[in-house]
Amino acid sequence: DTGVSQDPRHKITKRGQNVTFRCDPISEHNRLYWYRQTLGQGPEFLTYFQNEAQLEKSRLLSDRFSAERPKGSFSTLEIQRTEQGDSAMYLCASSAQQGARSGELFFGEGSRLTVL
Protein backbone atom coordinates (compact mmCIF):
# COMPACT_ATOMS: atom_id res chain seq x y z
CA ASP A 1 0.00 0.00 0.00
CA THR A 2 1.64 3.27 -1.10
CA GLY A 3 -0.89 5.65 0.41
CA VAL A 4 -0.50 7.94 3.42
CA SER A 5 -0.06 5.90 6.59
CA GLN A 6 -0.55 7.04 10.16
CA ASP A 7 0.41 5.46 13.45
CA PRO A 8 -1.07 4.71 15.88
CA ARG A 9 -4.62 4.47 14.60
CA HIS A 10 -6.02 4.94 18.07
CA LYS A 11 -4.45 6.31 21.23
CA ILE A 12 -6.09 6.48 24.65
CA THR A 13 -4.24 8.52 27.23
CA LYS A 14 -4.78 10.19 30.55
CA ARG A 15 -4.96 13.94 30.86
CA GLY A 16 -1.53 15.45 31.30
CA GLN A 17 0.36 12.78 29.36
CA ASN A 18 2.29 13.44 26.16
CA VAL A 19 1.38 11.71 22.90
CA THR A 20 3.09 11.52 19.54
CA PHE A 21 1.61 10.63 16.17
CA ARG A 22 3.56 9.65 13.11
CA CYS A 23 2.68 10.19 9.46
CA ASP A 24 4.36 8.64 6.43
CA PRO A 25 3.26 10.50 3.29
CA ILE A 26 3.20 9.21 -0.25
CA SER A 27 6.89 8.96 -1.07
CA GLU A 28 7.07 11.42 -3.96
CA HIS A 29 4.97 14.07 -2.22
CA ASN A 30 6.86 17.09 -0.93
CA ARG A 31 3.95 18.71 0.87
CA LEU A 32 2.56 17.39 4.14
CA TYR A 33 -0.37 18.65 6.18
CA TRP A 34 -1.87 17.96 9.59
CA TYR A 35 -5.58 18.46 10.17
CA ARG A 36 -7.79 17.83 13.18
CA GLN A 37 -11.38 16.64 12.99
CA THR A 38 -13.90 16.59 15.80
CA LEU A 39 -17.32 14.99 15.78
CA GLY A 40 -19.74 16.65 13.38
CA GLN A 41 -17.12 18.97 11.95
CA GLY A 42 -14.95 19.01 8.89
CA PRO A 43 -11.16 18.75 9.04
CA GLU A 44 -9.50 21.86 10.49
CA PHE A 45 -6.05 22.89 9.27
CA LEU A 46 -3.26 22.66 11.84
CA THR A 47 0.04 22.96 10.01
CA TYR A 48 1.80 22.54 6.68
CA PHE A 49 5.29 21.44 5.60
CA GLN A 50 7.00 21.84 2.28
CA ASN A 51 9.84 19.35 2.41
CA GLU A 52 11.31 19.83 5.91
CA ALA A 53 10.22 23.45 6.32
CA GLN A 54 7.14 24.19 8.40
CA LEU A 55 5.60 27.05 6.45
CA GLU A 56 2.34 27.68 8.25
CA LYS A 57 0.78 26.98 11.62
CA SER A 58 -2.82 27.53 12.58
CA ARG A 59 -3.79 29.52 15.63
CA LEU A 60 -5.42 26.26 16.72
CA LEU A 61 -1.93 24.89 17.31
CA SER A 62 -1.18 25.94 20.87
CA ASP A 63 2.27 25.86 22.45
CA ARG A 64 1.53 22.31 23.60
CA PHE A 65 1.52 21.14 19.99
CA SER A 66 4.66 20.66 17.95
CA ALA A 67 5.16 19.13 14.54
CA GLU A 68 8.34 18.15 12.78
CA ARG A 69 9.39 16.75 9.44
CA PRO A 70 13.13 16.39 9.97
CA LYS A 71 14.22 14.88 6.68
CA GLY A 72 11.37 15.98 4.51
CA SER A 73 9.85 12.52 4.58
CA PHE A 74 7.80 11.33 7.60
CA SER A 75 6.35 13.76 10.11
CA THR A 76 5.50 13.64 13.81
CA LEU A 77 2.88 15.57 15.71
CA GLU A 78 3.42 15.76 19.46
CA ILE A 79 0.90 16.98 22.00
CA GLN A 80 2.27 17.75 25.44
CA ARG A 81 0.22 17.79 28.64
CA THR A 82 -2.88 16.54 26.87
CA GLU A 83 -6.29 17.95 27.77
CA GLN A 84 -9.72 16.44 27.24
CA GLY A 85 -10.36 19.04 24.56
CA ASP A 86 -7.55 17.51 22.51
CA SER A 87 -9.67 14.42 21.89
CA ALA A 88 -10.15 14.30 18.14
CA MET A 89 -9.13 12.56 14.95
CA TYR A 90 -5.75 13.80 13.74
CA LEU A 91 -5.46 13.52 9.98
CA CYS A 92 -2.31 13.69 7.93
CA ALA A 93 -2.37 14.46 4.21
CA SER A 94 0.19 14.90 1.48
CA SER A 95 0.28 16.38 -1.97
CA ALA A 96 2.67 16.72 -4.87
CA GLN A 97 1.43 19.96 -6.34
CA GLN A 98 4.31 22.12 -7.49
CA GLY A 99 2.36 25.30 -8.05
CA ALA A 100 1.17 27.97 -5.65
CA ARG A 101 -1.81 26.09 -4.27
CA SER A 102 -2.48 22.89 -2.43
CA GLY A 103 -4.30 21.00 -5.13
CA GLU A 104 -5.63 17.59 -4.26
CA LEU A 105 -4.68 16.28 -0.83
CA PHE A 106 -4.35 12.57 -0.14
CA PHE A 107 -5.39 11.76 3.41
CA GLY A 108 -4.37 8.97 5.71
CA GLU A 109 -6.89 7.06 7.80
CA GLY A 110 -6.20 9.23 10.82
CA SER A 111 -5.07 8.78 14.41
CA ARG A 112 -7.89 8.99 16.91
CA LEU A 113 -6.93 10.48 20.27
CA THR A 114 -9.04 9.94 23.37
CA VAL A 115 -7.98 11.86 26.47
CA LEU A 116 -9.52 10.56 29.69
Next chain:
Amino acid sequence: DQQVKQNSPSLSVQEGRISILNCDYTNSMFDYFLWYKKYPAEGPTFLISISSIKDKNEDGRFTVFLNKSAKHLSLHIVPSQPGDSAVYFCAASGYSSYKLIFGSGTRLLVRP
Protein backbone atom coordinates in the same frame (compact mmCIF):
# COMPACT_ATOMS: atom_id res chain seq x y z
CA ASP B 1 -15.97 32.33 11.39
CA GLN B 2 -17.03 29.54 9.08
CA GLN B 3 -15.80 30.41 5.63
CA VAL B 4 -17.22 27.25 4.08
CA LYS B 5 -20.70 26.16 5.11
CA GLN B 6 -22.68 23.03 4.47
CA ASN B 7 -26.05 23.80 5.97
CA SER B 8 -27.59 20.36 5.49
CA PRO B 9 -26.12 17.86 7.94
CA SER B 10 -27.87 14.96 6.25
CA LEU B 11 -29.63 13.94 3.06
CA SER B 12 -31.55 10.79 2.18
CA VAL B 13 -32.37 9.81 -1.41
CA GLN B 14 -33.70 6.76 -3.19
CA GLU B 15 -31.32 4.66 -5.25
CA GLY B 16 -31.35 5.78 -8.87
CA ARG B 17 -32.46 9.32 -8.09
CA ILE B 18 -30.34 12.45 -8.06
CA SER B 19 -28.47 13.56 -4.95
CA ILE B 20 -27.73 17.28 -4.64
CA LEU B 21 -25.33 18.44 -1.96
CA ASN B 22 -24.88 22.15 -1.38
CA CYS B 23 -22.07 24.34 -0.13
CA ASP B 24 -21.75 28.08 0.45
CA TYR B 25 -18.62 30.11 0.99
CA THR B 26 -17.98 33.62 2.22
CA ASN B 27 -14.37 34.35 1.23
CA SER B 28 -14.25 35.95 -2.22
CA MET B 29 -10.55 35.06 -2.46
CA PHE B 30 -11.39 31.38 -2.82
CA ASP B 31 -10.85 30.27 -6.38
CA TYR B 32 -10.55 26.49 -6.20
CA PHE B 33 -13.11 24.13 -4.78
CA LEU B 34 -13.08 20.43 -4.04
CA TRP B 35 -15.43 17.72 -2.83
CA TYR B 36 -14.22 14.90 -0.63
CA LYS B 37 -16.03 11.73 0.39
CA LYS B 38 -15.47 10.02 3.70
CA TYR B 39 -16.47 6.54 4.79
CA PRO B 40 -16.41 5.56 8.49
CA ALA B 41 -12.94 4.75 9.83
CA GLU B 42 -11.28 6.04 6.67
CA GLY B 43 -9.68 9.32 5.73
CA PRO B 44 -11.40 11.67 3.27
CA THR B 45 -10.86 10.81 -0.38
CA PHE B 46 -10.86 13.30 -3.22
CA LEU B 47 -13.90 13.19 -5.46
CA ILE B 48 -13.99 16.14 -7.86
CA SER B 49 -12.80 19.74 -8.08
CA ILE B 50 -13.56 22.93 -9.94
CA SER B 51 -11.63 26.10 -10.64
CA SER B 52 -13.33 29.47 -10.46
CA ILE B 53 -12.78 30.00 -14.18
CA LYS B 54 -15.38 27.31 -14.80
CA ASP B 55 -18.99 26.94 -13.76
CA LYS B 56 -19.29 23.21 -14.24
CA ASN B 57 -17.09 20.15 -14.05
CA GLU B 58 -18.26 16.64 -14.73
CA ASP B 59 -16.73 13.25 -13.95
CA GLY B 60 -18.93 10.27 -14.62
CA ARG B 61 -21.91 10.33 -12.29
CA PHE B 62 -20.54 13.35 -10.41
CA THR B 63 -20.97 16.97 -11.50
CA VAL B 64 -19.98 20.07 -9.57
CA PHE B 65 -21.60 23.40 -10.33
CA LEU B 66 -20.14 26.74 -9.24
CA ASN B 67 -22.11 29.99 -8.96
CA LYS B 68 -19.52 32.65 -8.14
CA SER B 69 -21.95 35.51 -7.82
CA ALA B 70 -23.90 33.58 -5.20
CA LYS B 71 -20.74 32.06 -3.66
CA HIS B 72 -22.41 28.70 -3.93
CA LEU B 73 -21.44 25.32 -5.26
CA SER B 74 -23.27 22.06 -5.48
CA LEU B 75 -22.42 18.43 -6.13
CA HIS B 76 -24.84 16.37 -8.18
CA ILE B 77 -24.71 12.59 -8.12
CA VAL B 78 -26.83 10.86 -10.70
CA PRO B 79 -27.88 8.14 -10.54
CA SER B 80 -27.27 7.70 -6.82
CA GLN B 81 -26.10 4.29 -5.65
CA PRO B 82 -26.08 2.74 -2.15
CA GLY B 83 -22.27 2.76 -2.25
CA ASP B 84 -22.42 6.56 -2.41
CA SER B 85 -23.63 6.61 1.19
CA ALA B 86 -20.92 8.55 3.02
CA VAL B 87 -20.14 11.97 4.46
CA TYR B 88 -19.35 14.56 1.79
CA PHE B 89 -17.13 17.54 2.55
CA CYS B 90 -16.85 20.68 0.51
CA ALA B 91 -13.45 22.42 0.62
CA ALA B 92 -12.01 25.62 -0.77
CA SER B 93 -8.66 27.33 -1.22
CA GLY B 94 -7.30 30.57 -2.61
CA TYR B 95 -4.40 31.16 -4.98
CA SER B 96 -1.04 30.85 -3.18
CA SER B 97 -2.78 29.37 -0.17
CA TYR B 98 -1.57 25.93 0.72
CA LYS B 99 -4.41 24.94 2.98
CA LEU B 100 -7.92 23.73 2.28
CA ILE B 101 -10.82 25.09 4.32
CA PHE B 102 -13.48 22.43 4.85
CA GLY B 103 -17.18 22.61 5.51
CA SER B 104 -18.78 20.57 8.27
CA GLY B 105 -20.00 17.85 5.92
CA THR B 106 -23.28 16.37 4.74
CA ARG B 107 -24.12 12.75 5.46
CA LEU B 108 -25.70 11.15 2.40
CA LEU B 109 -27.80 8.01 2.70
CA VAL B 110 -28.84 6.31 -0.51
CA ARG B 111 -31.72 3.93 0.18
CA PRO B 112 -31.92 0.73 -1.91
